[in-house]
Amino acid sequence: MARHVNAPVTRVVVIGTGIVGLNVGLRLLREGLQVDFVDPRPPGSGASYGNAGVIAVEAAVPTGMPSMLSGAPGFLLRQQGPIVVKPAYFLQALPWLVRFLSACRPHRVEQISTALHSMTRFALEEYERLFADLGLDDDIRRTGALMLYHTPASFQGAQAAIQLRRRRGANIEILGEKEVRDLEPASGPVHRGIYFPDYASLDSPQLLCRRLAERASTLGAIFHEAEVRSIVVAGGRPVSLHCSDGRELRLDGAAVIIAAGAHSKGLAADVGCDVALDTERGYHVEIANPNITLGRPVLVSDGAFFASMMQGRLRLAGTVEIAGLQREPDWRRADRMVDRARIAFPDLRATEWTRWMGFRPSMPNSLPVIGASPLVSHAYVACGHGHLGMTLGAVTATLIADAILGRDPMLDQNPFAPRKLRSFNPRIHDARAHRSTHSPKGNKPCNSSNTRP
Ligand SMILES: Cc1cc2nc3c(=O)[nH]c(=O)nc-3n(C[C@H](O)[C@H](O)[C@H](O)COP(=O)(O)OP(=O)(O)OC[C@H]3O[C@@H](n4cnc5c(N)ncnc54)[C@H](O)[C@@H]3O)c2cc1C
Numbered sequence: 001m002a003r004h005v006n007a008p009v010t011r012v013v014v015i016g017t018g019i020v021g022l023n024v025g026l027r028l029l030r031e032g033l034q035v036d037f038v039d040p041r042p043p044g045s046g047a048s049y050g051n052a053g054v055i056a057v058e059a060a061v062p063t064g065m066p067s068m069l070s071g072a073p074g075f076l077l078r079q080q081g082p083i084v085v086k087p088a089y090f091l092q093a094l095p096w097l098v099r100f101l102s103a104c105r106p107h108r109v110e111q112i113s114t115a116l117h118s119m120t121r122f123a124l125e126e127y128e129r130l131f132a133d134l135g136l137d138d139d140i141r142r143t144g145a146l147m148l149y150h151t152p153a154s155f156q157g158a159q160a161a162i163q164l165r166r167r168r169g170a171n172i173e174i175l176g177e178k179e180v181r182d183l184e185p186a187s188g189p190v191h192r193g194i195y196f197p198d199y200a201s202l203d204s205p206q207l208l209c210r211r212l213a214e215r216a217s218t219l220g221a222i223f224h225e226a227e228v229r230s231i232v233v234a235g236g237r238p239v240s241l242h243c244s245d246g247r248e249l250r251l252d253g254a255a256v257i258i259a260a261g262a263h264s265k266g267l268a269a270d271v272g273c274d275v276a277l278d279t280e281r282g283y284h285v286e287i288a289n290p291n292i293t294l295g296r297p298v299l300v301s302d303g304a305f306f307a308s309m310m311q312g313r314l315r316l317a318g319t320v321e322i323a324g325l326q327r328e329p330d331w332r333r334a335d336r337m338v339d340r341a342r343i344a345f346p347d348l349r350a351t352e353w354t355r356w357m358g359f360r361p362s363m364p365n366s367l368p369v370i371g372a373s374p375l376v377s378h379a380y381v382a383c384g385h386g387h388l389g390m391t392l393g394a395v396t397a398t399l400i401a402d403a404i405l406g407r408d409p410m411l412d413q414n415p416f417a418p419r420k421l422r423s424f425n426p427r428i429h430d431a432r433a434h435r436s437t438h439s440p441k442g443n444k445p446c447n448s449s450n451t452r453p
Contacts, residue, residue, distance in 0.1 A: 009378065009404050010034060011254040013241065015228050015267060017043040019205070019393040020382050021259030022212040023130065027397035029219040030133050031405060037216070038241060038249065040227040044209025046261045047389060050284045050356040052306035052317035053202035054145055054297045056391045057124050060117035060168040061161045062366035063280070063320070063387060064104040076322075080336070082304030086323035093322050096278040099364035109164070112365055115415035116388070117168040119368075119395045122410070124200055126394035134215050139208045143296035145199035145306075146175075146183060148190050148344060154302050155192045162194065171198050186292040188346040201297050204311050205390055224249065231256060231270035237378045238271060255378040255404060262325060262359035264383035272375030273418035277384050279325055279359040283334040284317035286310070287353045292345050303340035314348075316341050320360075329357035362386040370399050370416040380404065381418045 011034040014025045022043060025035045037043075076085045076097070085093055103112060124140065131138045149155035165172055173195040175183070180193035187193075202208055217223065226243040233239065238256045241249040258267045262279040269275070290313065297308040305318030316337040321330065334355040342348050363369065363384040373379040380403060382396050399416070402409045 009255045012036070012257055012404065013038060013249070013251060013254050014257045014259055015039070015241070016046075016258070016260035016264070017209070017213060017223070018046045018048040018259065018261050019044070019209055019390055020261070020385060020396055021257070022209055022216065023393035023397035024257055024259055024382055024400045025221055026130065026134065026212055026216050026219070027401045028404065029216060029221060031401055035216065035221045036224060036254070037221060038224045038226050038228055040225060043213035044206045047358040047360055048209050049206045050317060050358045051205050051282070051390055052284075052297055052308050052315065053205045053310065053390060054306060054308070055123055055127070055140055055200040055202065056120060056145075056388060057198045057200060058117060058168065058170045059120045059388060059391065060113045060170060061164055062103065062109060062112045062116065063362070064100050064109070064364070064366065065160055066104055066106045066109060067157065067160060069101060069104045082302070082318070083320040084322070086321065086327065089323045089327065092324060093278060096276060096364050097322075099276055103365035108365070111415070112367060113164050113168060115367055118411045119392055120388065122395045123391045126398055130394045130397070136211065136215060139202060139211070140200045141203065143199070143201045144195060144197045145201065145297045145299065146180070146196070147194040147299040147301055148180065148187060149192045149194070149301050150190055150344070151302075152191055158194070158301065170196070172196055184294055184296075184298055186294060186345045186347060187298065188344060199297070201308060202390065228260070228267060231267055231379070233271060233376055237376060255380065257380045257382055257400060259382045261383060261389075262361040264361060264381065268369070268381050268383070268418065269421055271373045271379035271381075272421045272424040273369070273373050273381050274421040275369050275381065275384065275418065276364055278322065278362060278364075280362040280386065281321040281323055281329075282317065282358055282360055283319055283329070283337065284315050284356045285334045285338055285353040286356070287314040287350045290314035290348065290350070292348050300340055300344045303337055303344075305337050305340070307341055307345070325359060331355050360386050361389070367415055368392060368396065369418050370396055371413055371418055372403050373418055374420045375424055
């Protein structure tokens, strides 16, 4: 049902070519719109490059759970732990952390879980629709996923999340050691496993992004290699993008969609949106010729990382480090995953590996921000997908397409709606006047090819 008040949008400019921006652009291309992408880096180079590739269908558990209220700040400051705040970043992170802890209250967790589930339940269906629409091979493997709990205490600690999933109707099976071993013979002694038969996985998240970008290109999308420093707004709508190389990209009536992952906060502010975004940095190591193989992604829960097979390589991906966009990676966190994997998979012989660090775009309440700016017309935000960006790419695209084309949304969008930035005046706003730079050092690739024997 169309509800256009202004002239319908026929052209959009998408900032960011991660999994979210690519999905949004492709969906709009299929709707007959003209699409331009702007990104200084090749498609799928940000967080969408190095993640664990899990499509967490029906996931309904936020990062912040009630048990964290009693454990904080102790466990957050334990530098060896799987979730850590770097002391030098603590003060900067404080507003985000306060909101994070507020979202850990039991009644909020229930609301957040319901909202997350309203999206994740459509994750696979929306990807299938996209692939069918585009005539693309379906890249998603129906593998399920397994979570390992090595001690009674860690399994006990997972009970609240298990109950939360059950309240959302999730399909989960609790397994004993023999059943775990039957499913994944490479796993060592374990107390319990939780099997998610409906989860799916990717053989290469980056390859999926590349294929989506190639298809967008054949459908007529234009890719601009540029970093957007600010969005210039005049007369209540965006008129141009100011780039870090001095270029001005005129929008000429096009709508703008901010899908710049962890770097979206300042750009969202340019169009009047208050997005409480920070980053939960995550790491991966990749072992080229592993002597073990896994049939599905396996979460090593006490290390907070997934072990997944990626085109024959073994990738260990996960952990959370709150340290902002500017600081150098702490590669010891990556190496610790290898130490932990050797215990979870006793036959694993790893002598060489590559390392990577990426920026999850994380909201303190684990809910992505998706929808139209409440203050600037023709401006949309699609960011903050945290741990679930690969899962939610296609659903996000449908929500943005519904918003742009004035259709009834497929689900209640209110929990994801961008909030107004107080004191923003859309008539007189010109981002160049108040922000000297958006360019984050963290937007550079963070790879380490140095391997540790
Ligand atoms: C270790 C790890 C494991 C993960 N595992 C999973 C998983 O198993 N399943 C899952 O669903 N999710 C997982 N995630 C989360 C997922 O990777 C992210 O949520 C998702 O990739 C975010 O996609 P995005 O498109 O929003 O951002 P990104 O992929 O980061 O893309 C943003 C793009 O915007 C560009 N950009 C930034 N600033 C500008 C600018 N100023 N101008 C123009 N372009 C700009 C960047 O260059 C980049 O290409 C994991 C993340 C990590 C780090």
